[in-house]
Amino acid sequence: MNFLAKSLALLQRVFYPLTSTPAHALQAMRNGTIAAWIMVAMHFLLGAVILIQLSGDPSVNSGDRLIPATIQLFFALIYAGLATANWKGSRASAVAILIFVLFDMFVVTTRVRGFDVQAIVQMIPLLLAIGGVRGTFAYARFVKAGDV
Numbered sequence: 001m002n003f004l005a006k007s008l009a010l011l012q013r014v015f016y017p018l019t020s021t022p023a024h025a026l027q028a029m030r031n032g033t034i035a036a037w038i039m040v041a042m043h044f045l046l047g048a049v050i051l052i053q054l055s056g057d058p059s060v061n062s063g064d065r066l067i068p069a070t071i072q073l074f075f076a077l078i079y080a081g082l083a084t085a086n087w088k089g090s091r092a093s094a095v096a097i098l099i100f101v102l103f104d105m106f107v108v109t110t111r112v113r114g115f116d117v118q119a120i121v122q123m124i125p126l127l128l129a130i131g132g133v134r135g136t137f138a139y140a141r142f143v144k145a146g147d148v
Contacts, residue, residue: 014124017131019138022148029086029139032094032132035101035125036083040076042121047072075100086132089143094136098129 012018017028050069054060079100085093105126108119142148 014127014131017135019134022139022142025135025138025142028131028135029089029094030132031128031135032086032097033083035128035132036079036086036097038125038128039079039097039101039104039122040083042118043072043076043079047076075104086136089136089139091133091136091140094129094133098126098133101125101129 013027013031017031018024019028047069050072051066054065054069079097082093082097082100086097101122105119105122108116108122112119139148
């Protein structure tokens with residue numbers, strides 16, 4: 001029964017986190033940070049894989065083929081900055097994380113037809129980012145009211 005209760009609490013935290021107390025709101029706010037760090041990992045790994053593939057290709061004679069990898073690494077850097085700002089309680093960064101995750105979802109779903117594992121994996125940061133926005137705004141309300 002203890003395992004079931006912990007599992008249900010974890011699902012509650014991911015899908016629709018509680019924001020009724022300052023502690024719950026802070027915990028929900030951290031969901032946005034977790035979402036951003038997941039996106040950092042995805043973009044960094046994708047950029048690194050592209051660079052590794054290009055480094056072993058002797059036919060690469062121009063830097064133009066490095067642009068996709070550079071874009072992926074740039075997005076990883078942006079997400080890392082947003083995650084840091086969100087950890088400190090920035091509402092703008094929480095909203096930006098959600099917008100960037102939605103933009104990433106749009107790019108992935110329009111780029112690939114059929115089943116794509118990346119789109120399924122990006123559902124987790126999307127759910128976490130939504131909870132992070134809720135938690136960030138709720139925590140700001142508690143701070144403004146002086147409850148924290």
